[in-house]
Amino acid sequence: MDPATKRKRLDFVAVLARWFLGGIFIYMGLVKALDPVTFLKLVREYEIVANPVLLNLIASVLPWFEVFCGVMLLTGVAVRGSALLLFGMLIPFTLIVFKRALAIASAEGILFCAVKFNCGCGGGDVYICQKLIENTGLMLLALLPLIGLGKKWALRFSFWRKETVTAEPAPAPA
Amino acid sequence: MKRVLLEALLVAAVGAVIAFAANALSPRGLKLTQDYFHGETAPVPRAKAKPTQTIANSTNSSADPVVARLKEKGLQVVNGEQASELFHDPLYQQGGIIFIDARNDEHYQGGHIPGAYQFDNYHPENYMGIIFPVCQAAQRIVVYCTGGNCEDSQFAALTLRDAQIPNEKLFVYTGGITEWTNRGYTVEFGERNSGKIQK
Numbered sequence: 001m002d003p004a005t006k007r008k009r010l011d012f013v014a015v016l017a018r019w020f021l022g023g024i025f026i027y028m029g030l031v032k033a034l035d036p037v038t039f040l041k042l043v044r045e046y047e048i049v050a051n052p053v054l055l056n057l058i059a060s061v062l063p064w065f066e067v068f069c070g071v072m073l074l075t076g077v078a079v080r081g082s083a084l085l086l087f088g089m090l091i092p093f094t095l096i097v098f099k100r101a102l103a104i105a106s107a108e109g110i111l112f113c114a115v116k117f118n119c120g121c122g123g124g125d126v127y128i129c130q131k132l133i134e135n136t137g138l139m140l141l142a143l144l145p146l147i148g149l150g151k152k153w154a155l156r157f158s159f160w161r162k163e164t165v166t167a168e169p170a171p172a173p174a
Numbered sequence: 175m176k177r178v179l180l181e182a183l184l185v186a187a188v189g190a191v192i193a194f195a196a197n198a199l200s201p202r203g204l205k206l207t208q209d210y211f212h213g214e215t216a217p218v219p220r221a222k223a224k225p226t227q228t229i230a231n232s233t234n235s236s237a238d239p240v241v242a243r244l245k246e247k248g249l250q251v252v253n254g255e256q257a258s259e260l261f262h263d264p265l266y267q268q269g270g271i272i273f274i275d276a277r278n279d280e281h282y283q284g285g286h287i288p289g290a291y292q293f294d295n296y297h298p299e300n301y302m303g304i305i306f307p308v309c310q311a312a313q314r315i316v317v318y319c320t321g322g323n324c325e326d327s328q329f330a331a332l333t334l335r336d337a338q339i340p341n342e343k344l345f346v347y348t349g350g351i352t353e354w355t356n357r358g359y360t361v362e363f364g365e366r367n368s369g370k371i372q373k
Contacts, residue, residue: 033197050215052207057206065189068192080182084178
């Protein structure tokens with residue numbers, strides 16, 4: 001396979017990754033945004049924020065922010081910046097969920113991978129090992145647009161200059 | 175890389191503005207300055223579930239962490255039998271005793287203690303107009319939610335107390351709707367006094 005075809009295929013995979021990631025964040029964000037009280041209670045269970053204003057802020061604003069970033073990825077606007085934000089959010093989310101699962105495993109005397117709880121991620125009750133694998137997968141997917149792949153079918157890949165690729169360039173005349 | 179960082183900052187700024195606006199416009203949005211948990215920064219520790227354990231019988235014992243926390247807050251507690259006695263008291267039909275369901279619309283509509291008023295502590299403005307005069311007139315107010323580790327009844331009772339409903343009138347039924355249905359007591363579906371009663 002020549003490098004151009006390889007690059008084209010990788011770019012196509014990156015577009016699918018961008019759409020998938022955008023779709024996932026829109027879905028997960030909407031689940032929380034449409035029931036902020038449940039999300040508020042779940043965030044409180046982590047016991048990392050004591051201030052009520054900060055707690056309310058996380059529960060009410062973060063889900064909509066996730067939806068916004070998801071829409072940016074899906075439509076292909078400011079893709080690298082949006083992917084960086086999602087990647088940056090996934091790291092602390094994963095660490096916090098991991099820490100909580102450790103605490104539950106220790107308190108209930110069960111195996112780490114047997115811990116099942118609603119982490120407030122938007123998908124309901126989930127086994128922790130499955131969640132960690134999912135989040136790692138999402139982080140890897142976020143890396144593809146972050147390094148500049150997946151420009152095809154993007155409305156405006158970068159804010160700063162137009163990097164839209166909508167059609168294959170016409171072959172040069174022989 | 176600098177461009178990507180700047181782009182991320184720009185997306186973050188625009189996203190934050192939109193997220194704030196969405197929360198403000200959403201009918202389910204949260205009020206940022208409200209302390210929904212009345213200073214309780216941590217939830218009641220989760221009870222370790224045992225296969226044979228049921229929550230069919232709530233107690234008034236301070237050994238129960240939920241009861242201990244309620245008593246610490248100065249709230250009175252009723253168990254399943256006492257809740258049933260209050261429900262069958264003639265005063266209940268006259269409004270001298272009232273039950274308040276502290277759960278959300280979906281759960282309330284899905285089955286509540288017959289005649290119970292709904293009071294969702296997370297949207298008090300939607301209910302206070304109806305609840306407040308009824309609470310003022312009542313001699314005893316029994317607040318409940320799902321039961322178990324559910325804290326919504328506690329927060330609803332504290333919101334009512336903050337609204338100047340005397341503490342001596344307020345009782346929290348810790349067993350909640352779960353214990354009520356487990357005991358085979360009647361449940362009303364849909365709106366209050368809908369007539370859709372089921373045992």
